[in-house]
Amino acid sequence: VIRLIALVGQRVRSFLFLVGNLSWLIGRSLRAAWELDVRRLKLVWEQTVVQIRFTGLDALPFVLGAGFGVGAITIIQAYTVLSTMAERYIGSLLVVIVIRELGPLTAAVLVIGRSCTAIAADLGAMRLNQEVDALEAFGVDPFQYLLLPRLFGVTFSLFALLTMFDAAALAGGYAVAGARFSMPWETFVLNIQGSLENLDLSLALAKSVFFGAAISLVSCYHGLAIQRSQTEIPRAVTRTVVVSLTCVLAIDTLIAALVYA
Amino acid sequence: MLMRICDVSLFHGDGAKLLHAGELTLARGDSYLVDGAHGAGKTVFLKLVAGAIEPSRGHVERAPGTTVGMMFTEGGLVSNLTLVDNVVLPLRFALGMEREAAVESARAALDGAGVFRFAQQRPHGVSARVRRLVQVARLDAMKPDVILLDEPLEGFGSSDREYVRERIGDWCEGGQRALLVSSLHGTDVGVELTRLSLLDGSLRPGAPG
Numbered sequence: 001v002i003r004l005i006a007l008v009g010q011r012v013r014s015f016l017f018l019v020g021n022l023s024w025l026i027g028r029s030l031r032a033a034w035e036l037d038v039r040r041l042k043l044v045w046e047q048t049v050v051q052i053r054f055t056g057l058d059a060l061p062f063v064l065g066a067g068f069g070v071g072a073i074t075i076i077q078a079y080t081v082l083s084t085m086a087e088r089y090i091g092s093l094l095v096v097i098v099i100r101e102l103g104p105l106t107a108a109v110l111v112i113g114r115s116c117t118a119i120a121a122d123l124g125a126m127r128l129n130q131e132v133d134a135l136e137a138f139g140v141d142p143f144q145y146l147l148l149p150r151l152f153g154v155t156f157s158l159f160a161l162l163t164m165f166d167a168a169a170l171a172g173g174y175a176v177a178g179a180r181f182s183m184p185w186e187t188f189v190l191n192i193q194g195s196l197e198n199l200d201l202s203l204a205l206a207k208s209v210f211f212g213a214a215i216s217l218v219s220c221y222h223g224l225a226i227q228r229s230q231t232e233i234p235r236a237v238t239r240t241v242v243v244s245l246t247c248v249l250a251i252d253t254l255i256a257a258l259v260y261a
Numbered sequence: 262m263l264m265r266i267c268d269v270s271l272f273h274g275d276g277a278k279l280l281h282a283g284e285l286t287l288a289r290g291d292s293y294l295v296d297g298a299h300g301a302g303k304t305v306f307l308k309l310v311a312g313a314i315e316p317s318r319g320h321v322e323r324a325p326g327t328t329v330g331m332m333f334t335e336g337g338l339v340s341n342l343t344l345v346d347n348v349v350l351p352l353r354f355a356l357g358m359e360r361e362a363a364v365e366s367a368r369a370a371l372d373g374a375g376v377f378r379f380a381q382q383r384p385h386g387v388s389a390r391v392r393r394l395v396q397v398a399r400l401d402a403m404k405p406d407v408i409l410l411d412e413p414l415e416g417f418g419s420s421d422r423e424y425v426r427e428r429i430g431d432w433c434e435g436g437q438r439a440l441l442v443s444s445l446h447g448t449d450v451g452v453e454l455t456r457l458s459l460l461d462g463s464l465r466p467g468a469p470g
Binding site: 145 | 330337
């Protein structure tokens with residue numbers, strides 16, 4: 001029993017330690033952003049563009065394909081269950097399933113798997129190679145030069161990827177509805193328009209911003225926390241994935257509970 | 262006064278003392294050699310002075326506007342930047358130079374170090390010797406107020422050693438800068454240095470032993 005209590009205590013302590021450190025990192029990032037002057041902003045912007053290219057632009061074909069697939073699958077499954085009634089519910093299904101929930105979640109999962117793991121590994125390697133020490137020694141604030149571009153880059157990219165994902169999902173949905181079930185384009189558009197409310201779209205986009213900020217901070221935290229050896233890198237990457245997914249699901253649940261429940 | 266190290270201590274996670282340094286002031290014209298055995302904490306001490314490591318106790322004061330630069334024994338160059346951009350980065354970030362002027366200075370410094378032809382390569386694409394020379398060029402382009410050199414002659418042949426000694430001599434000329442050099446055997450770096458030693462984790466004046 002004492003062992004069990006000790007184990008639970010250890011887990012709770014680790015969790016509180018992580019929450020404390022992430023809170024500190026949020027505060028430190030805000031301070032770094034506040035202290036940016038014009039000339040440093042230029043450098044941070046250059047790095048942000050590099051991050052957007054990697055996280056957003058390079059992932060675009062993958063995200064478009066995934067979005068198209070998710071939209072198509074949703075409509076195929078809808079027809080198998082609802083048969084002829086499906087036509088009436090296509091708009092609601094795509095809005096509720098894809099735009100409200102699957103879009104932000106899938107885009108976040110893709111970015112976590114593709115970019116956040118790379119960020120954690122990259123920052124970890126930079127730590128071990130004394131690159132972060134060198135930046136600090138030369139008066140280059142690593143929070144401004146390394147963290148802010150990743151934070152802005154990932155957040156903006158996730159926002160942009162989500163809009164692309166949703167557009168591709170609608171295209172995928174129409175491709176199936178039109179080709180397989182002969183639904184006219186006008187009917188499809190009217191269906192979507194009738195179901196899509198401003199709140200759905202705004203919330204989905206807001207989610208992408210919250211998800212982006214959370215997962216970029218988590219990946220930077222785990223990358224920069226590496227101290228001594230190469231073996232810490234794969235562990236940091238695994239932790240990045242687990243904690244990022246947990247954060248995304250927690251934020252999603254909180255928003256769903258506050259807005260839709 | 263450029264910097265003041267005020268009773269600084271560093272402890273391991275388990276509470277064991279790693280390093281302690283009492284009062285040390287770095288003013289323009291000061292040149293110190295930190296001597297000590299392998300693992301004595303020379304590099305850690307330099308990183309502490311550079312601000313790359315937070316002390317567990319005490320603090321390092323830096324006069325406003327003081328610029329610092331450091332030469333590392335290994336690593337120390339940003340791996341996703343080209344060598345020229347590695348030199349350009351502190352010039353733009355810490356000194357606020359425009360990109361064109363910074364690139365010009367960086368190219369001149371790389372040329373001086375004889376590594377200009379590698380300017381567009383990334384650190385992992387060149388030899389350790391070239392990487393170390395790029396670090397010398399970075400200091401040469403920036404000419405910071407406080408220069409920290411971790412084993413500056415390590416891994417160099419005789420002609421490179423002569424070049425590095427010459428640069429160190431130039432940096433110290435006229436007493437414009439403060440210099441802090443770490444060395445295993447008190448290697449001659451071409452300028453007169455006040456000797457400090459790291460023994461049992463404590464920084465003391467004089468030679469070890």
